[in-house]
Amino acid sequence: MEDEPYFYHPLENIEDIDDFEEAVERKRLTRMLSPERPYTYWTIEIYDQENGIRGGGGLGVLAADTRRLAEQTGVPFVLITPFYPKEIHQIIQDGKVIDENINVDYHKFGYRLVDTVNIKCCDNLCPLEVIEKKFKNTRIICITEPNFGELYSNMSGSDHRLYQEVALGFGGYAALKLLGLKPAIMQLNEVATFFAALARLDELTSNGMDFYEAVVYTRKHTLYTNHTLVQAAEAEFDASQFERFVYPNLKSPAVKKWLEDKFVNSKIRLSSITIEIAELRSGVSKLHARVANYKDVAGNKVKFKAVTNGIDLEKWTMPDTLAFYKKSEILDNINYPSVNYVENLALLTANKIRELKSLGREILNETLSTRPDQNGEILSFTDEDYIFDFKRRFVDYKRPELPFKDLVKLKQILLNRDAHYIIAGRIHTGDNVMSRKLYDILSRIREDEFLNTHVHYIADYDEKLAYGLSCGSNTAINIPIVGLEACGTSWEKDIANLNLLISTHDGGVADVSAENYLNVHGTNELEELTELYKRMEEAISVWSNDFDLEFLIQKQLKAYLPIISGTRMLKDYLNYLFGDVEFFKEHLDEHKNA
Ligand SMILES: *Cc1c(COP(=O)(O)O)cnc(C)c1O
Secondary structure (H helix, E strand, C coil): CCCCECCCCCCCCCCCHHHHHHHHHHHHHCCCCCCCCCEEEEECCCCEHHHCECCCCHHHHHHHHHHHHHHHHCCCEEEEEECCCEEEEEEEECCEEEEEEEECCHHHHCCEEEEEEEEEECCEEEEEEEEEEEECCEEEEEEECCCCCCCCCCCCCCHHHHHHHHHHHHHHHHHHHHCCCCCCEEEEECHHHHHHHHHHHHHHHHCCCCHHHHHHHHHHCEEEEECCCEHHHCCCEEHHHHHHHCHHHCCCHHHHHHHHCCCECCEECHHHHHHHHCCEEEECCHHHHHHCECECCCCCECCCEECCCCECHHHHCCHHHHHHHHHCCCECCCCCECCCHHHHHHHCCHHHHHHHHHHHHHHHHHHHCCCCCCCCCCCCCCCCCCEEEEECCECHHHCCCHHHCCHHHHHHHHHHHCCEEEEECCECCCCHHHHHHHHHHHHHHHCCHHHHHHEEEECCCCHHHHHHHHHHCCEEEECCCCCCCCCCCHHHHHHHCCCEEEEECCHHHHHCCHHHCEEECCCCHHHHHHHHHHHHHHHHHHCCCHHHHHHHHHHHHHHHHHHHEHHHHHHHHHHHHHCCCCCCECCCCHHHHC
16 A cells, blocks of 8 residues: 555635634544544445345445445445345236345355344343454444344334334444444434434443533534435434333433433434534535435524535446546546546547447346346347336336326337337335336236337346446436435446436436436426427437437536546545545555556
8 A cells, every 4th residue: 555645635625714624623633544443334224235235225325335435445444234134025926016025144245243232122132243244444344133124124213113223323333342443433324323423422421521522522523414305204203212222222311311302292303313413414416415404403404515426436337338438548547537538538439339338238138137027028139229228216206107108109209219118116115106106007008019018127126237227228217306316326327338318407417517418307297208208219319320429428428427436426525524634545456556
């Protein structure tokens, strides 16, 4: 390791004197990161199938990517999360999605059992296993036990959810102590991880620090990352649940009193106390940070710093495309846009795009070879086929059903080019509304011979399918109701892998202007639908014209490469957390230097 920091932009983010003082303060408070004083990242969900943990969606993908980015850039980093002994997979039968439970054994994924720690629940001692897996300068530490259940089991606000969250916070904090680790910073990836910061506050106070000093200290070292828009949508816990699951784990009466005072009508939302305990707060795109509507206990609107989600380009970009970016000096060796990346994108010719897309299609065919569509068909595509995809969780605001509102028009568009439309997206367990919507789409499709063979639903959406589709399809469709997507990262995988993007102007897509992709806008849904169909026709014609293809793909990359680069995201977090402290070291692995 060389000592020269990779990113050293002194006071880059300083806009006024308050910011300056804040940066100086932060520098004083926060010593350098080290293996014993790592950046700690707390998350109830990580999407990391290679390491045995399947998540639910973007929040988990972000967590897994953040750890890998820290590994690539030499940042001492520890991610603390549950290991769920059960996970849910989905199959499709007669147009209906069915959940299947699968047991997962951490021994099969290279974790080492460290020891057990105890938390208290309802007068019982609950032993939790602490397991860990190391990856160079980073590690994943998990807490688990055989009855921990699956991710997002039961309702939010239920006892079991609170148990899982308390286990992660108090159990995870005890695990760090067991391993001799002191957090330099605690990043809370959403409020389900609040109890980690509470465990720290409790420890400081019970070790003799003045309570108010302990609050200040904890606040200065805690970053709350918000992914949600509306505080009111969050489930509440009641006082009796805290009596049973939370208070038994507190040693300090002052901390207990502090918490009790935060209840309103015997109810509490974790966001309101997370805001109290975290002075640093971020939202996951520019738009989201601006519109997230949160109030602190005093009733003041909370400010969020925008740190737009990026992705680990090493993981999500097809290897040949990534190699091309590096050879052409579009990306540097840690996947940050090179100084001359805009000029160098000229090397990405239509021929090159088609050549890479052909390789991507092989990857997609490989992925689909074990995943039949709703009719039990195994799909395989040639380079001449045209593919649209819609791949994202099946939730209302993402509007999976929108393209099917006018079946005659949709059929006409697909028929003209003999194009295919692939849908992939998990339905949250128990979401009957979305199950019904999918069932209706597929029923209507089935009545038409052409549509039935050109619209495909692939069940059990996961990382592999997300990757395969982004490598192999031509055009991705992303049409959330404007204002409701926090960031989204599926579209970032599409940009990296040379797909055209059709999108509404929302989430991270809206970080730059709407001229940079095939934008869908309208003052009502009907207008948006008309626009969507127009864009689909346009996307088909772009792929048949070398000049247009080159121009649009290059334009997307010019605008979005700095945004989708996860290295940029990590750098933004580090700048926000530590001001100008120099520690972001160049990653100097032998294999990268070779
Ligand atoms: C990338 C990815 C996501 C993120 O989805 P968005 O809808 O774009 O937030 C979710 N699930 C899986 C499996 C992914 O790979």
